[in-house]
Structures are given as C-alpha cells and as structure tokens.
Amino acid sequence: MADIIKLLPDHVANQIAAGEVVQRPASVVKELLENAIDAGAATIKLIIKDSGKTLIQVIDDGKGMSPTDARLSFERHATSKIKNAEDLFALHTKGFRGEALASIAAVAHVDLKTRQQGEDVGSCIEIEGSIIKSQDIVATPAGTSIAVKNLFFNIPARRNFLKSDSVEMRHIIDEFHRVALAHEQITFVMYHNEGELFNLPQSNKRQRIVNVFGSKTNEKLVPVEEETGIVKIKGFIIKPEFAKKTKGEQYFFVNDRFIKHSYLHHAVASAFDGLLPDRARASYFLYLEVDPQTIDINIHPTKTEVKFEDEHSIYTLLRAAVKHSLGQFNIAPVLDFDREPGLDTPYAYKHRQAETPQVEVDRDFNPFKENNTGRISVSSRVHYEKKSAAGWENLYAGLDNHGGRADDSFSRVEIESEDPAGGMFDEGGASAEANCYQLHNKFLVGTIKSGMVIIDQNKAHQRILYEDLLKNITVKESVSQQLLFPLRFDFSKKEIHLLLQLKETLENTGFIFDAVDDDTLEITGLPMGMGENESHRVLEQLLADVEREVPGAGFSQVDLLARSMAGSMAIRNGEKLDAASCEYLLNKLFACKEPMLSPFNRPTFVTISVEELERKFETR
Numbered sequence: 001m002a003d004i005i006k007l008l009p010d011h012v013a014n015q016i017a018a019g020e021v022v023q024r025p026a027s028v029v030k031e032l033l034e035n036a037i038d039a040g041a042a043t044i045k046l047i048i049k050d051s052g053k054t055l056i057q058v059i060d061d062g063k064g065m066s067p068t069d070a071r072l073s074f075e076r077h078a079t080s081k082i083k084n085a086e087d088l089f090a091l092h093t094k095g096f097r098g099e100a101l102a103s104i105a106a107v108a109h110v111d112l113k114t115r116q117q118g119e120d121v122g123s124c125i126e127i128e129g130s131i132i133k134s135q136d137i138v139a140t141p142a143g144t145s146i147a148v149k150n151l152f153f154n155i156p157a158r159r160n161f162l163k164s165d166s167v168e169m170r171h172i173i174d175e176f177h178r179v180a181l182a183h184e185q186i187t188f189v190m191y192h193n194e195g196e197l198f199n200l201p202q203s204n205k206r207q208r209i210v211n212v213f214g215s216k217t218n219e220k221l222v223p224v225e226e227e228t229g230i231v232k233i234k235g236f237i238i239k240p241e242f243a244k245k246t247k248g249e250q251y252f253f254v255n256d257r258f259i260k261h262s263y264l265h266h267a268v269a270s271a272f273d274g275l276l277p278d279r280a281r282a283s284y285f286l287y288l289e290v291d292p293q294t295i296d297i298n299i300h301p302t303k304t305e306v307k308f309e310d311e312h313s314i315y316t317l318l319r320a321a322v323k324h325s326l327g328q329f330n331i332a333p334v335l336d337f338d339r340e341p342g343l344d345t346p347y348a349y350k351h352r353q354a355e356t357p358q359v360e361v362d363r364d365f366n367p368f369k370e371n372n373t374g375r376i377s378v379s380s381r382v383h384y385e386k387k388s389a390a391g392w393e394n395l396y397a398g399l400d401n402h403g404g405r406a407d408d409s410f411s412r413v414e415i416e417s418e419d420p421a422g423g424m425f426d427e428g429g430a431s432a433e434a435n436c437y438q439l440h441n442k443f444l445v446g447t448i449k450s451g452m453v454i455i456d457q458n459k460a461h462q463r464i465l466y467e468d469l470l471k472n473i474t475v476k477e478s479v480s481q482q483l484l485f486p487l488r489f490d491f492s493k494k495e496i497h498l499l500l501q502l503k504e505t506l507e508n509t510g511f512i513f514d515a516v517d518d519d520t521l522e523i524t525g526l527p528m529g530m531g532e533n534e535s536h537r538v539l540e541q542l543l544a545d546v547e548r549e550v551p552g553a554g555f556s557q558v559d560l561l562a563r564s565m566a567g568s569m570a571i572r573n574g575e576k577l578d579a580a581s582c583e584y585l586l587n588k589l590f591a592c593k594e595p596m597l598s599p600f601n602r603p604t605f606v607t608i609s610v611e612e613l614e615r616k617f618e619t620r
C-alpha cells in the first residue's frame with residue numbers, strides 16, 4: 001500500500017497553530033504588546049479599529065529588526081529569545097515560542113515596518129495569509145510598527161464566531177490592562193476608532209492602577225508587601241468596604257506576566273474571610289517575583305497559566321501577607337500622600353478650577369469585627385470634602401433665630417468650629433466627631449453658635465443632590481463615571497421610548513445610555529457617586545414619577561427629574577454615617593441655596609437655641 005503520511009504545507013500548519021494562539025482580536029493585541037515590551041520599548045501605542053476586526057496596530061520605539069530578522073520573524077518557531085531548552089528556565093522575556101507572528105500572519109493581512117536604532121532606513125513587509133506580498137526598504141521611525149488587518153479574512157467560520165464589537169472590545173481592553181498594569185515603567189496609549197481611550201504615562205505601580213481604573217481607586221488601595229527567599233510579593237488589595245458584588249478586579253502577575261491561578265486566588269480570598277459583605281469578591285493587584293527556574297510558563301500557548309515549584313509555600317505566604325495588610329489597615333487607616341498633583345484628572349474636569357482633594361475615612365471600620373457589612377454604600381456615596389465653611393454666615397440671612405441677639409439685625413446660624421477645613425483630621429480625629437453626631441442612624445446633631453441644629457439626613461441629602469442635579473442639568477457640565485462594563489437593563493418599549501425622550505436631560509446628570517433594541521437599555525455612564533446597583537432603581541423611580549406627573553403642573557421636567565433622582569439617590573434613614581460623612585452633609589447642606597426645605601417641601605432641619613435648652617432646665 002502506498003504511503004499516505006504527508007507533511008502539511010507551512011501555511012496550513014501555521015493556520016492550525018494560529019487556532020491556539022489567535023482566538024480573537026484580543027489575542028493579537030496581547031502578542032503584539034508583549035513583543036514590543038520584549039523589544040525594550042519605552043512607549044507603546046495600540047490602535048484599534050472596529051474592536052480589532054478591521055485593524056490592530058502596535059507601534060513601539062524598541063530596538064527594531066534588521067531586514068533579515070524582519071523576514072524571519074514570520075517563520076514558525078523563529079525567535080530571538082531562547083536558543084536552547086535550558087533557556088526556558090531562565091526566561092526574562094514575554095515571548096519565547098516564536099509562533100505568534102507566524103500564527104497571526106497566517107490568518108490576517110499584516111504590514112510590518114521596522115527600523116533598528118542607529119540604522120538610516122528600515123524595512124517593510126506585507127504578508128497575507130502567510131504569503132509574502134512585498135518586502136521593501138522604507139524610511140520609518142526607529143522601532144517597529146505592526147498592523148494586523150482583516151483578522152480571520154481566510155477563515156470565515158472564525159470571523160463569524162467573533163462576538164459583538166462591545167464584547168471583543170472588552171477582551172481587548174482586558175488584555176491591554178493586564179499588560180499595562182505589569183509594566184508601569186512603559187508609557188501606553190490606546191486609541192479606538194480615532195478616539196484616545198487610555199493614556200498611561202510612565203509611573204509607579206500605584207499610579208498605574210489609578211490611571212487605569214480611575215482616580216477613586218487611589219483611596220481604596222492598601223499596600224501589600226512581603227519578601228522571602230522563595231517569593232517577593234508586592235502590590236495592593238482593595239479595602240473590603242469597596243469590594244464589588246460583580247467579579248471585581250483580580251490580578252496576579254508573576255515576574256511581570258499576568259497569570260490566572262485559582263489556587264493562589266483562593267489564598268487571597270481566604271485572607272478576606274469574614275470581611276466581605278455577602279457574595280462580594282476580593283479585588284487585588286498582586287505582583288509576585290520568583291526565580292524563573294522555579295516556574296514553568298510553558299504549559300499553555302497563551303502563557304497565562306503558570307506552574308510553581310513550591311505552590312504550597314507561596315499559598316501560605318500570600319495569605320499571610322494579605323492578612324497582615326488587612327490588619328495594619330485596621331490599626332491605621334491608610335491615607336495616601338503618594339499622590340501626585342494632576343495625576344488622574346478626568347477629561348471632563350480639564351477646564352475646571354482645581355478643587356481640594358477629597359478624603360474619605362471610615363474610622364469605625366474594623367476588618368476583624370464580625371458582621372462588618374455595614375455602611376459600604378454610604379461611604380462610597382458620601383465623600384467628605386475638605387471645603388472651607390467660610391461664607392456660611394451669609395447664607396443664613398433670614399433664618400428664624402430663636403435666641404436673637406439685639407445687635408443682630410438678622411439671625412445667623414454659625415457652626416462652632418474655628419476651622420472645619422484644617423481641624424478635621426487633627427491627631428486623634430476628635431474634632432471631626434466633635435462637630436456632628438448621628439442619632440438613631442437618622443438625624444445629625446451639630447453644634448451652632450446659638451445652640452444646636454438637628455438635621456434629617458435623608459431630607460438634607462435630597463436637598464443637596466437636588467441642587468447639584470439642577471445645576472448639572474442647567475449648566476450642562478456634569479461629570480459621568482464611565483463604566484468599563486456597560487450595564488444592560490430590560491424595560492418595556494414604552495419605558496425605553498420615554499427614557500430616550502429624556503436622554504439629553506439625563507445625560508446632563510451623568511447618565512449615559514442608549515437603547516440596544518426596543519426593550520433593552522445599555523448604560524455606559526452613571527452620575528457621579530451613583531452605585532451600579534442603584535442605577536436600575538433610580539431609573540424605575542424616575543419612570544414612575546414622570547408617568548404620574550401631570551404635564552405642565554407648575555414644575556418643569558428638569559425639576560421633576562432632579563427631584564425624582566434626588567429622592568431615590570439620597571441616603572436613607574437608618575443608614576449609619578461616619579463622622580466624616582456627617583460633617584460633609586452638614587457643610588454641604590448649608591452651602592445650598594435653600595437649605596431649609598427638601599425638594600419635596602419638608603423641613604430638612606430644626607434648631608434649638610441655648611436659651612430654649614436653658615429654659616427646659618430652669619428650676620421652678
């Protein structure tokens with residue numbers, strides 16, 4: 001019988017190999033970014049069009065390739081990174097399998113331009129489905145640019161199986177984050193369809209995390225550090241009070257490589273035992289450093305699974321390190337002074353005047369107290385702003401003063417605090433508590449010059465939110481928290497229609513959304529301070545209020561929206577507030593235009609004068 005075994009032609013072999021390495025646009029992103037890092041780039045640009053389906057381009061300023069290397073780089077098992085099997089155990093590069101470029105070129109149109117540092121000209125190569133179309137000499141910047149177009153053009157089945165643009169884009173952003181978080185010393189810029197999505201300047205680890213996940217992340221981070229003979233652990237965990245019900249952020253890096261490791265994840269998760277609210281997940285960014293000889297990265301083509309020689313010890317050390325940090329955090333709330341001015345300014349703030357930074361402290365938080373599921377939502381919603389209370393007195397013209405003094409033509413309410421801005425966080429923190437107490441998780445009691453003020457926390461917060469919202473809607477300058485993972489909610493057709501009518505106004509509150517189809521709403525941005533889990537309830541209430549309201553009944557629609565949202569977003573009675581939050585509410589309320597009344601015309605506070613109190617104690 002004739003022989004039947006044949007060697008597969010290269011382009012077929014490459015296509016098969018590509019199936020393992022290139023699963024989706026995000027895989028290409030990962031491989032190209034890693035090559036740029038291995039080439040020693042200081043700045044890496046990632047350009048994406050149509051979620052990678054049309055174009056994925058990576059431009060680096062690394063060492064570039066010679067014309068011969070440029071040609072060879074597309075051969076399978078062509079690598080400059082290892083020479084023999086032993087090198088596998090001393091890896092200092094991301095790549096080493098020499099199959100990424102060959103695989104990518106097998107399933108896409110690839111344009112490579114590269115010039116070595118110090119050379120006058122570089123080379124460019126065009127490849128389509130493993131076939132070289134052209135190779136030339138070109139003038140090009142030092143470094144390498146690889147453009148991958150029309151991914152899977154020759155494998156329609158694969159192309160058809162790609163997910164929606166938003167899903168593929170999410171995978172791309174995930175890969176980008178993983179690489180960027182591991183290499184804070186490199187500047188990364190990412191564009192999608194001409195728009196700049198991320199601009200991450202060279203920085204330290206903490207700043208990189210903050211730049212990726214937003215300025216609010218900074219205050220949530222607690223450092224972890226541990227150095228032993230087998231592993232060096234560095235990084236951050238997110239304070240338990242900020243843990244997310246959804247997946248959260250879990251990042252392990254080993255020798256600057258993102259890995260997935262369920263066993264080590266368990267180590268961290270178990271350190272958080274008892275500290276997290278129901279079903280919430282621990283979030284962390286942990287960077288492990290081990291001797292390359294003690295790990296095997298070679299077990300998976302995408303290199304995200306790693307085998308450690310001494311997994312058990314690493315488990316124990318990791319768990320202890322995280323527990324230790326949680327414990328330290330309990331003793332000393334971590335206020336971060338690491339922060340650079342101008343570090344993470346959201347774009348929308350670009351033209352605004354600088355404001356004093358926000359400080360958020362939960363003095364009562366004790367990670368080792370059982371049942372500490374406490375007031376997470378409140379502390380994330382209410383920030384204490386270090387704002388001067390100067391000008392208060394003026395706001396009080398016209399207020400009824402029970403203990404009116406003769407020399408005052410009008411009454412005043414003054415907070416009995418010399419310097420609320422400066423004195424708040426004095427050692428011991430006593431002054432913060434001294435200004436304002438919470439009573440029955442419902443009322444805030446503060447001292448004023450003429451006596452005391454008792455504030456209804458719910459109604460006060462309604463007033464504050466209402467005025468903020470009104471201002472945002474009319475000034476059209478709201479700030480929205482961009483959601484990395486859009487939220488999708490089902491509504492009836494009618495409700496969707498109504499929401500779309502309100503779209504413009506709502507956008508000014510920070511709500512950014514669109515209808516995906518006639519009964520699904522996709523939310524990509526939320527008003528500042530609104531939790532993701534709150535958003536659905538707020539919208540439902542809004543729809544109910546809008547439907548109930550008789551048109552033209554004296555209130556404008558803008559007013560209606562602001563009232564409805566203020567009503568559903570405000571802190572409820574029964575919610576415990578920490579001292580800083582009380583203080584914030586108090587200050588903010590009395591900075592309102594109409595502090596006395598809630599948007600629903602209920603009093604927000606009452607005052608009792610010293611005289612009134614004295615009268616109550618008078619002897620008969």
Ligand code: ADP
Binds near residue numbers: 099
């Ligand atoms: P590997 O990274 O595993 O070596 P690749 O197929 O990703 O395999 O790349 C093949 C080779 O091409 C690399 O070893 C490297 O020498 C070269 N190369 C790829 N990308 C770049 C780049 N951006 N800059 C310089 N050289 C590169």
Ligand code: MG
Binds near residue numbers: 031035
């Ligand atoms: Mg590579």
